[in-house]
Amino acid sequence: MLQQKTVASTGNSLVAEAMRQCAPDVMAAYPITPQTTIVEEYAKFVADGRVHTEYVTVESEHSAMSACVGASAAGARVMTATCSQGLAFMWEQLYIAAGLRLPIVMANANRALAAPINIHCDHSDVMGCRDSGWLILFAETAQEAYDNTIMATRIAEHPDVLLPVMTCLDGFITTHSIDRAQVMDDETVKGFVGEYRATNMLLDTDNPVSHGNFAGLGGTYFEFKKQHRQAMNGALKVVKEVGAEFAELSGRPFGVIEGWGMEDAETAIVCIGSTAGNARHVARELRAKGEKVGVLKVRCFRPFPAADIAAALKRLKAVAVLDRSESFGEGGPLFLEVRSALYDLETRVPLVNYIYGLGGADVRLELIERVFSDLSDIAAGNAAPGALQYLGTR
Amino acid sequence: MKWDVSRVNEWTADEFPRGAVIPEGGNSHDYVTGGWRSERPVRDDEVCTQCLLCWIFCPDTSVVVRDEKVVGFDLDHCKGCGICANECPTNPKFGRKAIEMVPEGCELPGVK
Numbered sequence: 001m002l003q004q005k006t007v008a009s010t011g012n013s014l015v016a017e018a019m020r021q022c023a024p025d026v027m028a029a030y031p032i033t034p035q036t037t038i039v040e041e042y043a044k045f046v047a048d049g050r051v052h053t054e055y056v057t058v059e060s061e062h063s064a065m066s067a068c069v070g071a072s073a074a075g076a077r078v079m080t081a082t083c084s085q086g087l088a089f090m091w092e093q094l095y096i097a098a099g100l101r102l103p104i105v106m107a108n109a110n111r112a113l114a115a116p117i118n119i120h121c122d123h124s125d126v127m128g129c130r131d132s133g134w135l136i137l138f139a140e141t142a143q144e145a146y147d148n149t150i151m152a153t154r155i156a157e158h159p160d161v162l163l164p165v166m167t168c169l170d171g172f173i174t175t176h177s178i179d180r181a182q183v184m185d186d187e188t189v190k191g192f193v194g195e196y197r198a199t200n201m202l203l204d205t206d207n208p209v210s211h212g213n214f215a216g217l218g219g220t221y222f223e224f225k226k227q228h229r230q231a232m233n234g235a236l237k238v239v240k241e242v243g244a245e246f247a248e249l250s251g252r253p254f255g256v257i258e259g260w261g262m263e264d265a266e267t268a269i270v271c272i273g274s275t276a277g278n279a280r281h282v283a284r285e286l287r288a289k290g291e292k293v294g295v296l297k298v299r300c301f302r303p304f305p306a307a308d309i310a311a312a313l314k315r316l317k318a319v320a321v322l323d324r325s326e327s328f329g330e331g332g333p334l335f336l337e338v339r340s341a342l343y344d345l346e347t348r349v350p351l352v353n354y355i356y357g358l359g360g361a362d363v364r365l366e367l368i369e370r371v372f373s374d375l376s377d378i379a380a381g382n383a384a385p386g387a388l389q390y391l392g393t394r
Numbered sequence: 395m396k397w398d399v400s401r402v403n404e405w406t407a408d409e410f411p412r413g414a415v416i417p418e419g420g421n422s423h424d425y426v427t428g429g430w431r432s433e434r435p436v437r438d439d440e441v442c443t444q445c446l447l448c449w450i451f452c453p454d455t456s457v458v459v460r461d462e463k464v465v466g467f468d469l470d471h472c473k474g475c476g477i478c479a480n481e482c483p484t485n486p487k488f489g490r491k492a493i494e495m496v497p498e499g500c501e502l503p504g505v506k
């Protein structure tokens with residue numbers, strides 16, 4: 001019987017709690033700000049005997065993901081967490097985890113990449129590995145970070161997916177702020193994620209297998225990439241199904257995208273993560289003044305829900321895509337993907353891209369107000385869409 | 395049951411095992427690596443004292459021993475490193491080693 005209790009907690013504590021409830025067999029992790037409290041609190045669960053997890057302390061993130069790859073190939077349920085430089089240091093292992101089709105779940109506490117060194121929130125860490133073949137989910141709140149961790153376990157281990165999943169939460173904003181959230185009882189989470197039954201496990205000595213093989217000559221590498229692509233494309237359906245099941249259980253809606261006021265909006269902001277809260281706050285105030293504005297939050301970034309986004313935006317007069325990272329020389333990654341998602345529509349939706357909040361720069365409400373005001377100018381034909389703009393730089 | 399890879403060159407993406415797993419143990423023997431060799435070991439049975447040092451030192455388990463005696467080399471997997479020839483002790487009676495490395499010809503081992 002489901003029991004939920006309301007707690008005041010940080011995003012990181014809730015991620016650690018969700019991981020404890022999903023009960024991984026192995027966690028291999030290296031601490032890095034602002035992820036640290038996730039692995040610290042998890043280490044306490046281990047020390048207190050509250051989980052059966054084998055906790056592997058390693059000397060780097062490269063080793064952390066290597067140990068996760070080995071443990072997952074051995075047949076274990078495996079989790080870890082990192083961010084920023086740590087994620088960058090894991091790079092080659094990320095591709096190996098995905099290519100070997102290992103359902104590892106990793107929390108990423110979004111933080112800017114050096115140089116110059118910075119420990120605050122932006123999305124440049126995760127956006128750099130968007131082509132690594134991992135599924136990528138984003139949380140707006142501590143609650144979503146908790147929920148996403150539980151859903152990620154089910155999604156990663158689904159027989160049609162069997163790919164690693166990264167669950168992102170905004171560094172400090174979501175990881176360290178105390179937020180109100182509902183936590184489910186252990187039994188319910190245990191029942192929801194189920195027991196992980198690995199196939200092709202190295203520890204099954206009766207059925208020996210080898211992982212990490214060479215697929216070089218004769219083009220077989222290409223076939224494995226096609227397999228990977230098919231799994232990733234099929235994963236969108238699984239993310240939606242698991243999300244619907246979780247929503248039914250918890251009473252908290254989950255969609256790959258989440259709209260506010262989108263039914264009749266004329267202009268809208270598309271964004272990822274904690275900024276969606278600021279955007280909705282401003283949108284609510286503008287709605288009260290009679291302006292038809294909306295906010296579209298993207299919760300699942302890989303696989304990219306292009307058709308859902310196109311359907312949500314197709315009637316709009318102007319749309320701003322807010323990116324908390326930049327693909328230098330081109331624009332924001334979210335913008336590029338949203339624009340591509342809209343290309344096949346009959347009517348062209350005027351788009352504008354804003355880069356904001358890099359290295360934790362504040363996303364003040366005036367900045368969001370400015371975006372909505374620019375959008376109403378574009379919708380009225382008084383300004384041109386398209387140009388890349390910076391929000392909040394001097 | 396032996397993993398059937400006879401049609402591997404025709405397999406589509408769906409037919410390959412997920413994640414490039416090889417669902418069978420001990421099949422590295424089927425992978426012929428002897429084609430790398432530029433020199434091959436040749437053993438003179440008359441000079442050989444059956445000390446088995448070559449068998450101990452070969453890094454590719456390519457010295458074939460039967461009934462505790464060296465009988466030859468597994469040329470499908472010997473990579474021609476020459477370690478066996480290096481370790482083979484000089485037989486004082488003959489003033490030379492039993493193993494000599496000779497340049498490999500163009501007859502490469504067949505791929506299975």
Ligand code: SF4
Binds near residue numbers: 451455467474476477
């Ligand atoms: S040449 Fe090297 S690989 Fe070949 S039998 Fe001698 S030691 Fe073994």
Ligand code: SF4
Binds near residue numbers: 437442448478493
């Ligand atoms: S090392 Fe030389 S002498 Fe000893 S067994 Fe091998 S071939 Fe014979």
